[in-house]
Amino acid sequence: MxxxxxxxxxxxxxxxxxxxxxxxxxxxxxxxxxxxxxxxxxxxxxxxxxxxxxxxxxxxxxxxxxxxxxxxxxxxxxxxxxxxxxxxxxxxxxxxxxxxxxxxxxxxxxxxxxNARQQAQWLNPLMEGSIRSTFLMTEPGVASSDATNIATSFRREGDEYVVNGRKWWSSGAMDPRCQVALVLGKVDSPVTAAAPRHRQHSILIVPMATPGVKVLRALSVFGFDDAPHGHAEVELAEVRVPVSNLILGEGDGFKIAQGRLGPGRIHHCMRAIGLSERVLALATMRALTRRAFGKEIARQGAVQRDLAQCRISVDQARLLVLHAAWRMDTNKGAKGAQQEIAMIKVVAPSAGQQVVDTAIQIHGGMGVCQDTILARAFAYMRSLRIADGPDDVHMRTVARYELKKAMEGATGPAADAWYRSGGEFAKENGQSRL
Ligand SMILES: Cc1cc2nc3c(=O)[nH]c(=O)nc-3n(C[C@H](O)[C@H](O)[C@H](O)COP(=O)(O)OP(=O)(O)OC[C@H]3O[C@@H](n4cnc5c(N)ncnc54)[C@H](O)[C@@H]3O)c2cc1C
The missing domain is CATH 1.10.540.10 (Acyl-CoA dehydrogenase/oxidase, N-terminal domain)
Structure with missing residues (x-):
């Protein structure tokens, strides 16, 4: 294949x-x-x-x-x-x-x-798999799908930043092996206040054991706690870390976050497709073996139509994700594939949700209880349409690129040709239609 x-x-x-x-x-x-x-x-x-x-x-x-x-x-x-x-x-x-x-x-x-020190202290044990980490961006107090709203403050005092804020949906923060957080926040300073909105945020490395870091509670996803990794609400109260824990420079937070999210979305989407395949296999097996009204459920036209639609959606999603990955490989990484990455983040979780929904329906009551992976898979796919940016925000990105392209090509004979008949355009330009 x-x-x-x-x-x-x-x-x-x-x-x-x-x-x-x-x-x-x-x-x-x-x-x-x-x-x-x-x-x-x-x-x-x-x-x-x-x-x-x-x-x-x-x-x-x-x-x-x-x-x-x-x-x-x-x-x-x-x-x-x-x-x-x-x-x-x-x-x-x-x-x-x-x-x-x-x-x-x-x-x-x-x-x-x-830098080398940060890598030695945190990257090496993460690469060894001996510790785990969390990413603290989203906040309960602001609409975090617009990350320029993130309000956690980094106040500079001598050689330290003092961090204050409240985060939630901090995936992995409940894990007992989670020792470090990358925290997105804003340095309190006139320079930051005067900077453009996308240059106001920074990322700090905060060890979870630092005084003032408090895991307040675990959040559940449709009732699933996703233990032992979980998703936490975390309070950061007067948390002091050395200035050397800043990644890159002040104001580089969005640049770093974008670099992080591009590959991550390819990973998320392909994992969602992998899970969709597993779920689709369960749906077809169940449909082939369960009989109702004198025949296997799989022989009902409505069920066949649903299964066909699932296969089409999964294969479409996979091709789109591979296309986005190829764009990243061939067009300057995530930066050169932003529209494609936004597209897949809408398509793959939705395809997955459709597949799980179909599988649940085919399983009947069994599909919604704890006896299969389906309820958990549904919670995963549905929440993936919000985690890592809601669908609507990615749609906005896709549309903005489309409009930008149209505006860039909005003048000149090539653009006019889209609005006129080929004959009229050819005549005006002295070309033969043949
Ligand atoms: C399971 C799970 C795991 C997560 N893991 C992490 C994590 O590890 N670290 C982390 O920092 N965050 C994490 N998140 C948080 C996630 O990234 C945010 O929930 C998401 O970015 C949305 O932010 P919000 O919840 O503040 O929603 P809001 O910003 O309040 O948005 C609410 C809704 O408004 C609508 N909306 C917003 N903008 C537009 C628009 N332009 N057009 C149309 N509609 C719009 C959307 O429907 C959106 O869902 C996780 C979330 C979930 C569910």
Whole structure:
């Protein structure tokens, strides 16, 4: 299916597929059993360390990393996208391969923009998989889909910044291994106040153990706590960190965040497609084996139509994501593929949601209870239409690029031709229609 993969990527694809099918998928029940036996939801089942060890041995570790100065997996974005789909089929594979959000994005930031000291202190243990991290941008007090609203303040006092603010939806912050947060905020200064809106924010490294960092509560997603990683509400009250914890410079926050989110959206979308494939397989199997009104459900025309629509949506979404990944590979990274990245962030989670919804319907009552992965998958797909930017905001980006292109081409004979008949245009320009 992917003839363009390099021999290296093909080898990894085969190894990863076997690892996911033979190790990660069967380990899910073990993980759940071990998790249920622990004294707290916020403890880590030991099976995950076993899987991490196996992935490492197989060379399936840190596959996402493409920063040459740090470590390069030898993959391009298209190739890693293909592997992300395979990992997405399992709830455990991304972490087993140290390719899980939000750590991947945080590692990319530290690899790309961190200095040597920051990398030694935080990137190395993250790449080792010995600690985890969180990304603190969203705030309960402001509409965070417009990130220029982010209000957490960084007050400079001597060699320190003093951080004050409240964050929520801090994914991974409940994890007992989470030791560091990348925090988006605004330096309190006249220079910041006078800067353009997209140059007012900065990113600070804040160790979770710093006095004043308080995890207030875990948030649930449609009732799922997503333990042991979770999503937290976090208070930052008079949190003091050295000035040297600033990543890049004051005002570089959006530049860094954009660099983080581009590849992350490819990963998220391909994982969503991987999960969609797993769910679609469940739907078809159920439809083929469950009988109602004298025949298998799969023989009902309405069910066939729904299944067909799912297949079309998933394949369309995959092609669009691979196209965005290819644009990143060939057109200056995420910066050169912003419209495509915005498109996939709308399309892939919606396709996934449609597939899960169909699968739930086909499963009947079983589809909404705890006996299958479907309820969890639905919560995941639906929330992905908000996490990492709501659909509407990505639609806005797509439209703005479209309008920009139109405005740039809005003058001259080529643009006129769109509005006139070919004959009229050709006559005026002295050309033959033939
Ligand atoms: C499961 C999950 C995990 C998350 N993980 C993280 C994380 O790790 N770190 C982090 O910082 N954040 C995280 N988030 C937060 C997420 O990124 C934000 O919820 C999202 O950016 C929206 O911000 P908001 O909730 O403040 O919504 P608001 O900004 O209040 O927006 C509300 C709604 O307004 C509408 N809207 C906004 N702008 C427009 C527009 N231009 N046109 C039309 N409609 C519009 C949209 O429908 C939008 O959903 C996570 C969220 C979820 C659900």
């Amino acid at each position: 992917y003839p363009q993969l390099s021999p290296h990527a093909k080898t990894l694809y085969a190894k990863l597929t076997a690892f996911v099918d033979e190790e990660c998928l069967p380990a899910e029940v073990v993980y759940e059993r071990q998790h249920a036996e622990l004294s707290s939801r916020w403890m880590i089942p030991e099976i995950i360390e076993t899987l991490k060890g196996k992935a490492r041995k197989l060379g399936l570790w840190n596959l996402f990393m493409m920063e040459r100065d740090v470590y390069h997996s030898g993959l391009n974005m298209v190739e890693y996208a293909v592997l992300s789909e395979v990992m997405g089929r399992s709830f455990l594979a991304p972490e087993a391969c140290n390719c899980n959000a939000p750590d991947t994005g945080n590692m990319e930031v530290l690899a790309k923009y961190g």
